[in-house]
Amino acid sequence: MRLLRLTALLAAALLTGCTAESGKGASPDAPQPGTLRVLASSELADMAPVLERVEKETGVTVRPTYMGTLDAVDLLASGRADGRYDALWLSSNDYLRLRPDAAGKVVSETPVMASPVAIGVRSTSVQALGWTAENVTWAQVEQAVRAGKLTYGMTDPSRSNSGFSTLVAVASALSGAQSALTDADITKATPRLKEFFRGQQLTSGSSGWLASAYKRRGNVDALLNYESVLKGIPGLTVIRPRDGVVTADYPLSSLAATDGTTREDVRRLGEALRTPRVQREITERTHRRPVVAGVAPAAGLDTTRRRELPFPGSRSVADGLLDSYQNKLRRPSRTVYVLDTSGSMEGERLAGLKKALTDLTGDFREREAVTLMPFGSVVKSVRTHVVDPADPQSGLDGIRKDTAGLEADGDTAIYTSLEKAYDHLGADEDTFTSIVLMTDGENTAGADAREFTAFYERLDGIARQIPVFPILFGDSDRSELEHIADLTGGRLFDARQGSLDGAFEEIRGYQ
Numbered sequence: 001m002r003l004l005r006l007t008a009l010l011a012a013a014l015l016t017g018c019t020a021e022s023g024k025g026a027s028p029d030a031p032q033p034g035t036l037r038v039l040a041s042s043e044l045a046d047m048a049p050v051l052e053r054v055e056k057e058t059g060v061t062v063r064p065t066y067m068g069t070l071d072a073v074d075l076l077a078s079g080r081a082d083g084r085y086d087a088l089w090l091s092s093n094d095y096l097r098l099r100p101d102a103a104g105k106v107v108s109e110t111p112v113m114a115s116p117v118a119i120g121v122r123s124t125s126v127q128a129l130g131w132t133a134e135n136v137t138w139a140q141v142e143q144a145v146r147a148g149k150l151t152y153g154m155t156d157p158s159r160s161n162s163g164f165s166t167l168v169a170v171a172s173a174l175s176g177a178q179s180a181l182t183d184a185d186i187t188k189a190t191p192r193l194k195e196f197f198r199g200q201q202l203t204s205g206s207s208g209w210l211a212s213a214y215k216r217r218g219n220v221d222a223l224l225n226y227e228s229v230l231k232g233i234p235g236l237t238v239i240r241p242r243d244g245v246v247t248a249d250y251p252l253s254s255l256a257a258t259d260g261t262t263r264e265d266v267r268r269l270g271e272a273l274r275t276p277r278v279q280r281e282i283t284e285r286t287h288r289r290p291v292v293a294g295v296a297p298a299a300g301l302d303t304t305r306r307r308e309l310p311f312p313g314s315r316s317v318a319d320g321l322l323d324s325y326q327n328k329l330r331r332p333s334r335t336v337y338v339l340d341t342s343g344s345m346e347g348e349r350l351a352g353l354k355k356a357l358t359d360l361t362g363d364f365r366e367r368e369a370v371t372l373m374p375f376g377s378v379v380k381s382v383r384t385h386v387v388d389p390a391d392p393q394s395g396l397d398g399i400r401k402d403t404a405g406l407e408a409d410g411d412t413a414i415y416t417s418l419e420k421a422y423d424h425l426g427a428d429e430d431t432f433t434s435i436v437l438m439t440d441g442e443n444t445a446g447a448d449a450r451e452f453t454a455f456y457e458r459l460d461g462i463a464r465q466i467p468v469f470p471i472l473f474g475d476s477d478r479s480e481l482e483h484i485a486d487l488t489g490g491r492l493f494d495a496r497q498g499s500l501d502g503a504f505e506e507i508r509g510y511q
Helices: 008-016 042-058 069-078 125-128 138-146 161-175 183-197 207-217 262-272 274-288 315-329 350-361 392-404 414-425 449-458 478-488 499-509
Strands: 035-041 062-066 088-090 106-111 115-122 154-155 200-204 221-228 237-238 251-255 333-340 369-375 383-386 432-438 468-472
Touching: 035 042, 035 069, 035 262, 042 062, 042 262, 042 274, 062 069, 069 106, 069 161, 088 262, 106 262, 115 125, 115 161, 125 237, 138 161, 138 183, 154 161, 154 207, 161 183, 161 221, 161 315, 183 315, 200 207, 200 499, 207 221, 251 262, 262 274, 333 350, 333 414, 350 392, 350 499, 369 392, 383 392, 414 432, 414 449, 414 478, 432 478, 432 499, 449 478, 468 478, 468 499
Parallel strands: 035 062, 035 088, 154 200, 154 221, 333 369, 333 432, 432 468
Antiparallel strands: 088 251, 106 251, 115 221, 115 237, 369 383
16 A cells, blocks of 8 residues: 655645745745745644744745645655755654655754644543543553543544654554664554554544544544644643653754755744744744743643653654554545546546546555445446455456546536435444545536535434545536535545645545
């Protein structure tokens, strides 16, 4: 199964759709005097007010491109960041250091702030478990999960550094590793890890959507994420397990491909971010911890010291842990792809859909159930393929064959097809279940929006937890698709700003 693969099209989509820059029509690649083009972790968007203040004081403008930390490392290693960016600002450089092809492109790094992985538990659940926050250990969390007394959500470790750091923290703690995490440590901890991840009820490609899904569901007990993220969610008791944490230190890094003037601007920016006044503003605004002596953490941040848990000692160990999580430890995925193959998809659009789905087969996990549901005026077929660990190629070949056979004709029955997808899925609490809707037009046949809303509201509680992830493509109606995403607790993905390949790929973090 693919791990951490950043395709050229995905990179293009991210560079096009996720860049915050000044100046209409400015190219994200264009250097500007006094401006640093920074490849940054997604969660650093909350630093915008701080960076505006620093710009006034230093004259250095930060133009960030936000991306998942592990995807950013892939981009750097591939050479695609060379000449496009002046600096790197990730939540952590730990995984980067395991990649010589990426680490060699960084010439300096300056920690700016810190946030450990923590567990945020509903206050009522903390009381029911009889926990005292400052004394809870990872072993106690595991015991509560094993007893069916604690469920939780976390971000996808293959796409989010908060998820990856959480996975490393749990594996290190449950294996009892005393130094760099090894394959033997992971093998030793695997039975306990399987039990631990049975408690995971939510997955997400972003911390923001995870928090929204947690609030919407109402029946998940906890979230595993950075302390800074959890502190911003009402009703959670934030626990840093007593037996250790993995901490993000947000290093601002200079890149080898830049000149002396640019590196000096990066140095000045890092220096400004580490002044006591700015450190105080950072901790008060973001709940991250200061890294400069003499600056106290914001109110509510426990100052008790915690041991730093061991990180994987090599890339092969890190990738092996990710592979084990995706294919053995976590709940399997079950997804219905509701695919518009109406007459308007004829030609290049259908060819693009076929290519995107075929490419996506390299990303499906073992044990995953994939249903293809093409539609026009009605649903044309419903075919499910399971990626069986004993014979994964058979399931993947079946998906490719059905994809190759898609034909464009008919009108566009979006809502009727979604109803069929919900009927097909039924209720299953032991999978991460979702619906992906791809359409290039407006609804022109079958049920309308009002009728679909009524249908959805009649579903039982478990079925209503299944989100729809619509993809905006071609001539589809944004408001129509946003309504579907909002109603079902999903999220809209825009393939018009990026690419269809990139949209399908990004959705993987939510499945």
